[in-house]
Amino acid sequence: MKQDEKTALTDIHYVKMVPVGSVNPNNPLSDQSRAAQIAVLNRCLNDYPKGTIIGKDVTIGRYLVGEHELTMEKVTYHVGFTRKPSWEENQESGL
Numbered sequence: 001m002k003q004d005e006k007t008a009l010t011d012i013h014y015v016k017m018v019p020v021g022s023v024n025p026n027n028p029l030s031d032q033s034r035a036a037q038i039a040v041l042n043r044c045l046n047d048y049p050k051g052t053i054i055g056k057d058v059t060i061g062r063y064l065v066g067e068h069e070l071t072m073e074k075v076t077y078h079v080g081f082t083r084k085p086s087w088e089e090n091q092e093s094g095l
Helices: 032-044 088-091
Strands: 014-021 051-063 067-082
Touching: 014 032, 032 067
Parallel strands: none
Antiparallel strands: 014 067, 051 067
C-alpha cells in the first residue's frame, strides 16, 4: 500500500482502544499518567504499522465538591490496524 492511500475499514483487522483522561474524582490522573496515555496513542498512530483513528467515545463526569463543580473528561480512541502490531503482543506478554 502506498503511503498516500487511506486505509479502508474493510482492511482493519485489529482495534486497540486507547483511553486518555479519567472521570474518577477519587483517583485523578497525574501528569505522568496522562503523558503515558498520550504516548501510547502516539505510538499507535506513528509506529509501524501505523494505526488510524476510526472512532472515539467521550465520557464526561460532573461532580459537586462542596460549592464547586468539577468536570472531568475521558476520551477513548478506537485505533484500527491492518494487523496486530508486534509491539502490542510484546507489551501484553510483559503484563
